[in-house]
Amino acid sequence: MRVTRNAFALLLAACTPVTTRPAFAPYPEAVHAVIDAPPAQVTEEAGAWLAAQGTTVALASPRDGFLETRWQEVTDSTAGRMTARIRVWADPDAPGKSRVTLEAVYRPIEDPSRTPRDLERPCPAGSAGERLAARLLAALSEKLGVTKY
Numbered sequence: 001m002r003v004t005r006n007a008f009a010l011l012l013a014a015c016t017p018v019t020t021r022p023a024f025a026p027y028p029e030a031v032h033a034v035i036d037a038p039p040a041q042v043t044e045e046a047g048a049w050l051a052a053q054g055t056t057v058a059l060a061s062p063r064d065g066f067l068e069t070r071w072q073e074v075t076d077s078t079a080g081r082m083t084a085r086i087r088v089w090a091d092p093d094a095p096g097k098s099r100v101t102l103e104a105v106y107r108p109i110e111d112p113s114r115t116p117r118d119l120e121r122p123c124p125a126g127s128a129g130e131r132l133a134a135r136l137l138a139a140l141s142e143k144l145g146v147t148k149y
Contacts, residue, residue, distance in 0.1 A: 020061040022068075022117075026089060029122040030103040031137055036145035039065030039090035039098045046088045049139045055086070055132070065090035065098065071107075074128035082106040084129030085120075086136065097147060102137050104129040 035042050040062035047060045047067055058070040067088040075081045089101040104123040111119060123129035140146075 019066075020059060020064045021066045021089070022087075024117055026087065026101045026103040027105070027122045030101050031133060032099065032101050033137055033141060034093050034147040035090075035098050035100050035140055036096065036147060037098060038096060039092055042090040042098045042100055042140060042144065043067050043088065045140060045143060046090075046136060049136060050086070053132070053135075065092075074132075082108075082123070082127065082129065084123055084127075084132075086129070086133055088136075094147075100137070100140065102133040104133040 037045070043060060043062040043065055047057050050057055050067075050069060055072060056070040057067060059066070059068045061067070067086075069086045071083045071085050073081065074084050084104060084106045087103045087105070089103075090098040091101075093099040104127075105120040106123050106127075106129055107119045108121055109119060123133075
């Protein structure tokens with residue numbers, strides 16, 4: 001079977017590796033669950049829930065199964081004042097299910113000479129950022145169903 005150059009170019013252009021997901025993986029401390037919905041639906045529901053909570057979503061891509069909030073100032077009694085961000089990765093699992101990872105991070109310092117990811121740390125247990133991620137996971141589990149944590 002012979003493939004023409006035009007057909008090959010068209011096929012190559014259709015398989016673009018471009019994604020909105022970051023080049024790094026979530027921290028091991030991130031929470032995980034298998035949610036009973038496809039990645040696109042999980043991403044859309046997470047964005048809607050966060051918006052209802054007053055959190056601004058900076059980037060949401062249902063196609064890529066990724067969502068990231070803007071940096072926001074949070075204050076609580078356990079960790080004090082911090083700037084935090086939530087990221088959601090929704091990866092295909094079994095048919096119609098997604099392996100969801102929620103990461104809550106903060107920046108303890110600002111240093112323009114370092115890459116942004118180098119400055120991030122997982123939010124401490126019990127902090128406002130970590131509690132927001134846990135509430136989001138509970139809301140997704142309640143609305144869409146959960147197979148396992």
